[in-house]
Amino acid sequence: MNKNMKILIVDDFSTMRRIVKNLLKDLGYTNTHEADDGTTALPMLQSGDYEFVITDWNMPGMTGISLLKAIRSDPQLTQLPVLMVTAESKRDQIIEAAQAGVNGYVVKPFTAATLQEKIVKIFDRVAA
Amino acid sequence: MSDDERLALARQLVACLEDGREADAQQIVNVLTRSRESELFREVGRLTRELHDAIEGFLLDGRVAELARDEIPDARKRLNHVVDMTQESADKTLGAIEESLSLSRELGARAERVRHCCDGLDPLSASPGEVARLVAELESMTALAGDSARRLHTRLTEALMAQEFQDLSGQIIQKVIKLVQDVENKLVRLVSISGQKVVDGVPGTGAWSGPAVPGIDSGDRLADQDDVDDLLSSMGF
Numbered sequence: 001m002n003k004n005m006k007i008l009i010v011d012d013f014s015t016m017r018r019i020v021k022n023l024l025k026d027l028g029y030t031n032t033h034e035a036d037d038g039t040t041a042l043p044m045l046q047s048g049d050y051e052f053v054i055t056d057w058n059m060p061g062m063t064g065i066s067l068l069k070a071i072r073s074d075p076q077l078t079q080l081p082v083l084m085v086t087a088e089s090k091r092d093q094i095i096e097a098a099q100a101g102v103n104g105y106v107v108k109p110f111t112a113a114t115l116q117e118k119i120v121k122i123f124d125r126v127a128a
Numbered sequence: 129m130s131d132d133e134r135l136a137l138a139r140q141l142v143a144c145l146e147d148g149r150e151a152d153a154q155q156i157v158n159v160l161t162r163s164r165e166s167e168l169f170r171e172v173g174r175l176t177r178e179l180h181d182a183i184e185g186f187l188l189d190g191r192v193a194e195l196a197r198d199e200i201p202d203a204r205k206r207l208n209h210v211v212d213m214t215q216e217s218a219d220k221t222l223g224a225i226e227e228s229l230s231l232s233r234e235l236g237a238r239a240e241r242v243r244h245c246c247d248g249l250d251p252l253s254a255s256p257g258e259v260a261r262l263v264a265e266l267e268s269m270t271a272l273a274g275d276s277a278r279r280l281h282t283r284l285t286e287a288l289m290a291q292e293f294q295d296l297s298g299q300i301i302q303k304v305i306k307l308v309q310d311v312e313n314k315l316v317r318l319v320s321i322s323g324q325k326v327v328d329g330v331p332g333t334g335a336w337s338g339p340a341v342p343g344i345d346s347g348d349r350l351a352d353q354d355d356v357d358d359l360l361s362s363m364g365f
Contacts, residue, residue: 087339
């Protein structure tokens with residue numbers, strides 16, 4: 001797995017972005033960028049060569065699920081792996097995210113080990 | 129109208145009908161109807177007055193005005209303050225942690241360099257150059273370790289102090305809980321004035337449910353990451 005891959009972290013709370021960023025740094029991924037909602041994230045993804053997206057669900061402006069759907073419907077981005085990290089833990093929501101093409105779903109509060117495990121799993125599957 | 133009066137009127141009515149005195153019979157029916165109607169109006173009047181008094185009482189209850197005018201806007205400000213405090217504390221703590229992590233990485237790397245210098249170094253046959261290099265590395269490392277220990281101490285103390293928000297925000301939130309209880313009691317009274325019963329209904333469901341709260345959220349919520357993983361794997365993930 002390329003440790004230098006460009007990752008976008010999307011969350012409206014700067015604290016959460018910092019936590020995820022630090023966890024990723026600890027896991028060896030230092031090429032991280034941040035956006036505070038889907039509206040900011042989408043143009044960044046469209047104009048940058050991002051290889052991975054970690055997004056929250058509940059954000060003002062454009063939500064994580066809308067961002068995921070926008071990514072899947074954009075021919076340039078449709079293959080981009082998306083990991084959802086969110087406090088939303090309703091069965092219907094998880095099913096909705098899965099049907100929209102999410103690559104992984106982590107519920108908050110989460111541990112560094114869970115995040116690592118999901119990232120590795122996603123890239124194993126992408127490589128396979 | 130008393131029962132006797134009503135009975136007398138009824139007898140008169142029967143007599144009039146038997147004698148074929150239609151006009152008189154109609155008049156008696158009218159008298160009976162009016163008496164019935166006036167009772168009904170009296171009852172409606174009484175209920176209206178009671179309702180009016182109850183609403184007046186509710187409106188004159190100074191507590192309600194106080195709640196609406198001062199305490200709810202006040203609670204909003206207090207809760208916003210809690211949000212600010214938690215944000216500030218998280219920023220301070222994260223700042224301290226980020227610097228501490230970088231110090232620990234630096235120390236680890238430096239220790240690795242010293243270990244590298246010692247590798248395969250025989251103290252009895254080491255050349256003066258090798259010894260000098262090791263001493264220089266050790267001096268530099270102990271200086272860094274001392275400096276890092278001081279910085280770590282300062283930063284960890286900052287992180288420690290940043291936790292005081294918990295006490296303050298806990299107190300503020302407890303006050304707001306008390307206010308919510310007050311408002312709840314007033315609402316129950318308002319509902320009872322309107323004559324309805326307070327029944328435990330289905331809570332409203334928003335589009336987003338937000339973080340799960342133990343003891344409140346259940347139903348279609350999944351308990352933890354394992355449940356989420358099970359659900360996803362059942363969907364072929």
